[in-house]
Amino acid sequence: MASDLIILCFLLVGLSFSPVISTNSEGNALHALRRRLSDPTNVLQSWDPTLVNPCTWFHVTCDSENHVIRLDLGNSNISGTLGPEIGDLQHLQYLELYRNGISGKIPTEIGNLRNLVSMDLYENKFEGRIPKSFAKLKSLRFLRMNNNKLTGSIPRELSSLSELKIFDVSNNDLCGTIPVDGPFADFSMESYENNRLSGPELQGLVPYDFGC
Secondary structure (H helix, E strand, O other), X not given: OHHHHHHHHHHHHHHHHHHHHHOOHHHHHHHHHHHHEEOOOOOOOOOOOOOOOHHHOOOEEEOOOOOEEEEEOXXXXXEEOOOHHHHHOOOOOEEEOOOOEEEEEOOHHHHXXXXXXXXXXXXXXXXXXXXXXXXXXXXXXXXXXXXXXEEEOOOHHHHHOOOOXXXXXXXXXXXXXXXXXXXXXXXXXXXXXOOEEEEEOOOOOOOOOOOO
């Protein structure tokens, strides 16, 4: 009887630890991303969801605590869409998806990536509006979304991103006026060319979405 109780205790302990071993939210998020993407040249071949964490996968960089801090898929000949799961990469600092064929809307959940320093989405097929949730990315320094199919106005909420040094939305289908507050006071007009933007907004005279 006592031996049976000991065996039962070991089984319960093993069950209590198994979710910790098999479940990794960042690995799950990246695996969900992989399922949404078409990968004809197999750049994501190493993304094995059975591993404890994704730090051994190609194009993924982790810190010393096995948190994903960088995703490098620029110029990788991938297409498909992004999903809300990308917002689960809570420690991500660099999101590099440039020069691919990724389409659809940019997930608002990217605004949950509070540690993000650089986001390069340029030369894809993204459409829809620039998410207002980007205003929560207080560490963001580089934001490049040029050469897509983005529409709507530039969210005025982005003027609160005091660390933003590079901003490029050229070659889209954006409308409205160009912000002048915060970091937008320093960006060149090349950042906005080939859109339907109406030039710098006149405070209190022209609504920011004028012409949309």
